[in-house]
Amino acid sequence: MRAVVIEGAGGPEVLSVQEVDDPVPGAGEVLIDVVAAGLNRADVQQRRGYYPPPAGASPVPGLEVSGTIADAGDSQFAEGDAVVALLAGGGYAEKVVVPAGQVVRAPEGVDLVEAAALPETAATVWSNLVLQAGLAPGDDVLIHGASGGIGVMAIQVSLALGAVPHVTAGSAAKLDVARSLGVRTLVNYREQDFVQELMAATDGRGADVILDVVGAKYLARNIQALATGGRLVVIGLQGGATAELDLGALMGRRASIAGTTLRARPVAEKAAIMAAVRESVWPLVATGAVRPFVDRTFPLAQVAEAHAYFDAGEHTGKILLLMP
Incomplete structure (x- = not known):
């Protein structure tokens, strides 16, 4: 072959x-x-x-x-x-x-x-937004990298579950994709501060769930963007792997951070995720x-x-x- x-x-x-x-x-x-x-x-x-x-x-x-x-x-x-x-x-x-x-x-x-x-996008999004972070109807969810395969799937799943997606991307054209799906909070990270924009959109409450593909570069601001009891799920390291964490800010929000990968999980775990996707x-x-x-x-x-x-x-x- x-x-x-x-x-x-x-x-x-x-x-x-x-x-x-x-x-x-x-x-x-x-x-x-x-x-x-x-x-x-x-x-x-x-x-x-x-x-x-x-x-x-x-x-x-x-x-x-x-x-x-x-x-x-x-x-x-x-x-x-x-x-x-x-x-x-x-x-x-x-x-x-x-x-x-x-x-x-x-x-x-x-x-x-x-x-x-x-398969990869559905398995990644469902396992992280739903199985890991417990995304629920009415939750505000911040999705970084909104126009990629993961981002587009995350937007659609969030809306289907009754959650409210807020997104970041690096160009107007990419944000237009999210807009076409029904997203209202559209942040061009090259021109706007996503924490400020998210807080304005949620009356200062922040995000219940953040799905992050950036990693270290966004860690501090992701914590600032979390609501009380919020869950940050890091699934990518496009912005680096090492950052300083303000544990006081994390504890003050009673928030949690999870870092996950899909590729190296045991076969049984991946089978369970695919069953959930089906x-x-x-x-x-x-x-x-x-x-x-x-x-x-x-x-x-x-x-x-x-x-x-x-x-x-x-x-x-x-x-x-x-x-x-």
């Missing part, structure tokens, strides 16, 4: 498509003929040499795919079933082996190519409350161009790779 190989740490030029051995499913695994794979920041960090795959995972990048079952093994699936899967690696390839628990049938009414935009997010997809946002697609042979486009930072929603 053809798959993407990372030939050393660096820019998009280190990515090439090569012939490699087909993966062979083991006990409890299924084999998927891949239709499309989603690009994620974790893939970029792996390419740059900062985020190696977990022990035992494929060195091929790619954390989410859509496709059809080629070998169902002893799973509940049948050959030919249309599915999506959450991966620890291996998605940038014509075939991938996945633990069966991390595979769910693709939601009805969604094109199988576009469905590749859903049970709770797929019905929202069926009603149209949640839908995949695809910015652009690239054929597998243009993986370097796809990564260059991702690195430019101008996309909104997901970038997908299409298998030949």
Whole structure:
């Protein structure tokens, strides 16, 4: 089969498509003929040499795919079933082996190519906003990076649950995406202070939940932006990994901080998250409350161009790779 190989740490030029051995499913695994794979920041960090795959995972990048079952093994699936899967690696390839628990049938009414935009974003958002932070109807939620795949999914899920999203992004065009989804508090972080804007929008109360992809750079201001009893969930480190924390400010708000990743979690945990996605997010997809946002697609042979486009930072929603 053809798959993407990372030939050393660096820019998009280190990515090439090569012939490699087909993966062979083991006990409890299924084999998927891949239709499309989603690009994620974790893939970029792996390419740059900062985020190696977990022990035992494929060195091929790619954390989410859509496709059809080629070998169902002893799973509940049948050959030919249309599915999506959450991966620890291996998605940038014509075939991938996945633990069966991390595979769910693709939601009805969604094109199988576009469905590749859903598993990583839905699993990340549901596990962090709902399972971790306990997002509830009426909660004010601050979402950083509003126009990316995670941000767009977080906005849609928040609105579907009756929460009130407030967002940050770095351009008017990106904020327009959030506006089109129904968000009213739109903060251009290059021109405005998100703490001030959030406090104005919430009558000085702050956010019940903050979903943060920035990390260290935003830590102090995120604490300032929390409401009493607020929950900060850090899922990315685009702004660095080390910062000083004012514990007094945290304690004064009776607030909490959680830092999570998805890729390295045990198979059983990822299976439970995907089961929750199937049970709770797929019905929202069926009603149209949640839908995949695809910015652009690239054929597998243009993986370097796809990564260059991702690195430019101008996309909104997901970038997908299409298998030949």
